[in-house]
Amino acid sequence: MTYLVTGGAGFIGANFVKYLLKKHADIQLIVLDDLTYAGNLGTIKDDLKDSRCVFVKGNITDPTVVQAIFDQYPIDFVVNFAAESHVDRSIENPQVFLETNILGTQNLLETAKRNWTTGKDENGYPTYKKGVKYLQVSTDEVYGSLGETGYFTETTPLDPRSPYSASKTGADLIVKAYGETYKMPINITRCSNNYGPYHFPEKLIPLIIKNILEGKSLPVYGDGTNVRDWLYVEDHCKAIDTVLLTGRIGEVYNVGGHNEKKNIDIVKLTISTMKRLFDEQPAYKKALKKSGDDLSWLSENLIIYVKDRLGHDQRYAIDPEKITDELGWYPETKFEDGIVKTIRWYLENQDWVEEVTSGDYQKYYEAMYGNR
Ligand code: NAD
Ligand code: DAU
Numbered sequence: 001m002t003y004l005v006t007g008g009a010g011f012i013g014a015n016f017v018k019y020l021l022k023k024h025a026d027i028q029l030i031v032l033d034d035l036t037y038a039g040n041l042g043t044i045k046d047d048l049k050d051s052r053c054v055f056v057k058g059n060i061t062d063p064t065v066v067q068a069i070f071d072q073y074p075i076d077f078v079v080n081f082a083a084e085s086h087v088d089r090s091i092e093n094p095q096v097f098l099e100t101n102i103l104g105t106q107n108l109l110e111t112a113k114r115n116w117t118t119g120k121d122e123n124g125y126p127t128y129k130k131g132v133k134y135l136q137v138s139t140d141e142v143y144g145s146l147g148e149t150g151y152f153t154e155t156t157p158l159d160p161r162s163p164y165s166a167s168k169t170g171a172d173l174i175v176k177a178y179g180e181t182y183k184m185p186i187n188i189t190r191c192s193n194n195y196g197p198y199h200f201p202e203k204l205i206p207l208i209i210k211n212i213l214e215g216k217s218l219p220v221y222g223d224g225t226n227v228r229d230w231l232y233v234e235d236h237c238k239a240i241d242t243v244l245l246t247g248r249i250g251e252v253y254n255v256g257g258h259n260e261k262k263n264i265d266i267v268k269l270t271i272s273t274m275k276r277l278f279d280e281q282p283a284y285k286k287a288l289k290k291s292g293d294d295l296s297w298l299s300e301n302l303i304i305y306v307k308d309r310l311g312h313d314q315r316y317a318i319d320p321e322k323i324t325d326e327l328g329w330y331p332e333t334k335f336e337d338g339i340v341k342t343i344r345w346y347l348e349n350q351d352w353v354e355e356v357t358s359g360d361y362q363k364y365y366e367a368m369y370g371n372r
Contacts, residue, residue, distance in 0.1 A: 001024070001026070001027050001028070001076045001077060001131075002027070002028040002029075002030070002073050002074050002075050002076050002077070003020065003027060003028070003029050003030065003075070003076070003077045003078075003079060004030050004032060004069060004073075004075045004077070004078045004079070005017055005020075005029055005030070005031050005032070005079050005081065006031075006032045006033065006060050006078070006079070006080045006081055006082035006104075006108065007032075007033055007039070007060075007080070007081030007082030007083060007137075008029070008031030008032070008033055008044060008055075008081065009031065009033040009035060009039035009040055009041055009043055009044055009055075010033070010038050010039050010043075010081060010082075010085070010200075011038075011085075011194070011196075011198050011199045011200055011203075011233070012081055012137070012194055012233055012236060012237070013031070013033070013081035013082070014043040014044050014047075014198050015196060015197070015198060015233045015234060015236075015237050016079070016081065016237045016240060016241075017029060017031060017044055017047050017053065018044075018047060019234060019237035019238070019241065020237075020241065021047055021050055021052060021053060023241065027052055028052055028053075028054075028073065029052060029053045029054070030054055030056060030069055030073050030075070031044065031048075031053065031054070031055045031056065032056045032058055032060065032065070032066070032069060032082070033055070033056075033057065033058075033082065034057065034058060034059045034060070034082070035057055036084075037359060037360055037361070037364075038084075038085065038086075038200050040352075040355065040356045041055065042352065042355050042356075043198050043352070043356075056068075056069060059100075059104070060080070060082045060100065060104035060105075060107060060108055061099060061100060061103050061104045061107050062107070063107055063110075063111060066107060066108060066111040067111055067114075067115075070111060070112075070114075070115040075112070075115070075132075076129075076131055076132050076133070077132070077133050077134075077135065077244055078108055078112050078133075078134045078135065079135045079137065079240065079244065080104075080105060080108055080134070080135070080136050080137055081137045082100065082104060083100060083101045083104075083137075083167075083168070083171075084096055084097045084100050084101060084164070084167070085164070086164070086200075086202055086203070087141075087162050087164045087165070087309065088202070088309060088368060089164075089202075090162055090163035090164035090167070091162065091163060091309070091310050091311075094163035094167075097163050097164055097167040098163075098167050098170070100167075101164075101167035101168055101170065101171050102167055102170040102171050102174065105136065105171040105174055105175065106174050108134070109134060109174065109175065109178045109184065109186075112132070112134050112184070113126065113178065113182055113184055116128045116129045116132045116184075117129075125182065125183040126182050126183065126184070128183075128184070128185060132185055133185045133186070133187065133244060133249070134175070134178070134184060134185065134186045134187075135186070135187045135188075135189065135240065135243060135244050135247075136171060136172060136175040136186065136187070136188045136189070137189055137191070137240065138168055138171070138172050138188050138189060138190045138191075139165065139168050139190055139191060140152050140190050140191065140192045140193075140229070140254070140256065140316045140318050141160060141162070141164065141165035141168060141313065141316065142158050142159075142160050142165055142168055142169040142172055142190060143156045143157075143158065143159060143190075143316075144158075144159030144160060144161055144165075144313065145159075145161060145313035145314045145315060145316070146314065146315040146316065146317055147314065147315065148315070150317070151317045151318060151319035152190075152254060152316070152317065152318050152319060153254065153319045153321075153322070154190075154251075154252045154253070154254055154322055158172070158173075161311050161313060162311055162313070165313075172188055172190075172252075175188055176188070179249075179250045180250075185249045185250075186249070186250060187243050187244070187247045187249070187250075187251055187252070187253065188251075188252045188253070189239060189240055189243050189252075189253050189254075189255050190252060190253070190254050190255065190318075191231060191236050191239070191254075191255035191256065191318070192228070192229035192230065192231050192255070192256040192257075192259075192316055192317075192318045193228040193229060193230050193231065193316070194230075194231055194232070194233045194236050195230050195231075195232065195233065195338065195339070195342055196232050196233030196234065196338065196341075196342050196345075197233070197342065197345040197346075197349070198352070199233075199342075200356060201353060201356070201357060201361075202361075202364065204228075204263065204266065204267075205266065205270065205339075205342065206346065206353075207219075208266070208267055208270045208271075209270060209274070209342075209343060209346045210346075210353060210357075211302075212270070212271065212274055212298065212302070213287055213288055213289055213346075213350075214289045214290070215288075215289065215290035215297060215302075216302075217302055217303070217304040218267055218271075218302045218303045218304065219304055219306040219369050220263055220264055220267055220303055220304070220305050220306065221263070221305075221306060221307070221308050221309045221312060222305070222308035222309070222312060223264075223305065224262060224263045224264030224267070224305065225262050225263070225264065225314075226262065226263050226312060226313070226314055226315065227260050227261065227262055227263075227314070227315040227316065227317070228260070228261065228263065228266075228316055229256050229257070229258070229259055229260050229261075229316050229317050229318050230257075230259045230261060230266075230335060230338075231255065231256055231257045231259065231331060232257075232331065232332075232333035232335075232338035232341075232342075234332075234333065235255075235257060235331040235332055235333055236255055238329065238332070239253070239255040239323060239329050240255075242323070242327050242328070242329045243323070243327065243329075246327050247327060248326070253322055253323040253326075253327070254318045254319060254320055254322060254323065255318065255320060255323060255329075256317070256318025256319075256320045257318075257320070257331035257335075258317075258318075258320070259331075259335045260315070260317050261335070264303075267303060268300060268303075269339060270339070270343065271298065271299065271300060271302070271303075273339060273340060273343055274298065274343060274347075275295065275298050275299075277340075277343060277344065277347065278295060278298075284347045287346075287347045287348075287350050306369065
């Protein structure tokens with residue numbers, strides 16, 4: 001099978017590339033990524049040494065770039081991770097979110113349709129090359145925000161509330177439209193918050209780890225009671241692989257592991273876990289930018305409550321029953337293990353953090369959080 005993996009130099013896309021190379025011997029991966037601030041070739045440098053994986057730098061909105069890939073490779077699957085993914089940035093600058101997330105998706109769909117079409121059926125619908133599929137990697141944020149109870153199912157009405165989630169919803173709708181209007185073989189997966197290695201430190205968990213290592217304050221939006229439903233990134237990758245290979249054509253699958261946490265609890269847990277790891281394995285202290293053996297400063301006193309995110313969604317919670325019952329997917333990594341694995345990874349991979357934050361990161365941080 002030949003996969004076009006867009007956004008494969010970003011957090012989940014790169015984890016997916018690693019997952020596929022480990023899981024399937026007989027595959028060819030074409031990674032298309034424009035290497036925005038969030039994409040980093042270093043993340044997949046070892047994977048690119050594998051002859052089964054090649055990289056193309058380019059924008060998913062560019063028809064020439066995408067067509068050239070279809071000209072060169074017999075693409076069976078398109079898996080679209082490429083996106084502007086950060087809610088806070090979408091509040092500051094929505095336009096690029098609409099361009100990449102909606103127009104980019106439509107360009108991928110149109111190019112795939114053109115290249116996969118083999119003819120027409122008796123009703124005028126296109127017919128397609130056998131076994132091909134387009135999978136859109138979407139998010140639970142398209143469902144909006146929950147109160148204290150209830151879960152998002154695949155039939156929950158779409159109700160996006162941020163420019164980011166509105167753009168992801170727009171993308172989902174155009175994917176569905178290609179599925180209905182042209183009978184194109186598509187799936188959409190809607191996953192909850194991921195965490196794990198290679199997560200860009202603008203997002204909550206890696207930002208908190210980075211700030212602790214630098215002895216900085218830990219910014220919590222609003223009162224910290226907002227709830228996110230966390231899933232270890234490899235479990236998300238397994239879900240996408242499962243849907244790609246066995247998902248019913250045209251279906252949406254929610255992905256989540258029933259692991260709701262308040263933001264403030266995530267921050268407190270990160271503090272206590274890092275403290276414990278420094279005690280158990282003093283060599284980890286090398287990752288600290290603040291020197292000295294006295295770690296009494298590493299406490300909940302670092303937490304500061306900052307201005308809330310505009311339109312901040314209160315709670316997300318996924319009901320994953322459909323993917324579990326139909327396709328047998330289940331999450332393998334318990335949060336208590338995953339968070340320790342993730343923190344250890346950051347402690348052991350500070351070079352990666354420095355590499356990805358060497359560009360405009362500092363400017364972004366100061367604009368977002370001031371000089372704290
Ligand atoms: P990310 O920001 O870490 O990575 C996005 C990647 O896309 C980067 O490598 C970037 O260079 C690339 N990219 C951006 N614009 C591009 C363009 N126009 N053309 C080509 N490449 C482009 O994002 P992520 O967290 O890995 O998310 C991946 C996908 O999963 C996104 O579609 C996101 O909406 C979805 N998702 C994320 C989460 C999460 O918790 N992170 C949860 C559910 C769904
Ligand atoms: O639910 C899936 C979504 O999860 C994905 O679609 C998005 O691409 C991904 O970025 C993520 O969105 P969130 O907005 O939930 O993630 P983020 O890490 O930005 O924030 C998590 C929560 O923590 C959220 O309630 C805001 C809060 N927060 C975030 C930051 C960066 C803080 O309190 N302080 C912070 O500094």
